[in-house]
Amino acid sequence: MRYHKIPDETIRRLPIYLRELLLLSEKGQQKISSKLLAEFLGFNPAQIRKDFSYFGGFGIRGVGYEINELIKNIKKILKLNIVRKTALVGVGNLGSAILQYSGFKVYGLEIKAAFDTSPSKIGKVINGIKIESVSKLTGLKRRKIKLAILSVPRNAAQENADILVNSGVSGILNLTPARLVMPKNIKVITLDIAMYLARLPYYTL
Amino acid sequence: MRYHKIPDETIRRLPIYLRELLLLSEKGQQKISSKLLAEFLGFNPAQIRKDFSYFGGFGIRGVGYEINELIKNIKKILKLNIVRKTALVGVGNLGSAILQYSGFKVYGLEIKAAFDTSPSKIGKVINGIKIESVSKLTGLKRRKIKLAILSVPRNAAQENADILVNSGVSGILNLTPARLVMPKNIKVITLDIAMYLARLPYYTL
DNA sequence: CTATGTGAATTTATTCACAGCA
């Protein structure tokens, strides 16, 4: 295979494939074709094959893909082949829902620390995680936590993001509606739930 | 302007513009140029102008855009110019966080009803909304609620989505990791938080 | 024969560059 820059869209789809494959694996499936996987996901089979081909291709011609092998490969690409420790900053309504959310596990993501400013929350334990003061954020470097979920109020977002970066965090899932200004070696993915709901009326009403 | 199919990507960006413009308006700003708005959002100015041009263009040459006018126009395009009533199905951790989330208001979205199966939750009031039995979902048609947020367990997702469609809902924000099979006049936007976090390690670790 | 892997073709989205209007 010749050199190709890997499209961002391909990376965006990998976790979708992974989720479906994990489900199939759980059901005891061993093999899958691009055609069938595409049908399950509503994608085009060529797109699936092309996505995998950027990484060398994981299939067997005439046969298809071995599901567990494919899972291993995608996890490796996404660097999810080892457990990734994550910190949560801001244990409000959304934050505490996230602390209790079980959907991260399948991806090898584990929330290992939670922080808040409110004295009434500090010390409380949610889902086995003791809430710490945000002043303890600097300890993330020592604890080798490189990922963070930010769910503080909007006006505290930039400030806390800055602290996270200073504490060695290099990837932030920003659940606030704030635009974060960050050094460009830091990856920020912003996810404002309201913005998704706001697109629905256009299509349907 | 000649006829153009409006790109989905344009629609995806409109709520981003709207959010920023609302913020600027709040701060008392009156006018904005595509150049400045682009700078705020990290976009290309031509893209912003082109996005607006699909709808006829809202600016004044040599001057820029009148912020409040632009807000009005975007809201109209997104059909957010009147309050859109939304139902929440599934009042678990995530669901109750959403019931208490204040970020929908700026878009004219209001959660007006919440449903769950659990007898221990039915009748409870969260943020002014009384939780009803899912058996009451059929009443959505009468109550003219056309949008829904689905945050039930994965294995209950399809079933509840079907009920929603039968109750007249035409747009669903699917917060479960389930693939929903729906008639194609129903718009589903799926948002699995874990999938966003799962992309971070690729970029940064 | 079957289903992958991949150049080529096509479609879609972004950016350029400038005409046109306040």
Next chain:
DNA sequence: TGCTGTGAATAAATTCACATAG
């Protein structure tokens, strides 16, 4: 002059179509 609106150019992503390997 200054900034919009927009065709044209470019870039990116998707899909086709087929050679190739099992």
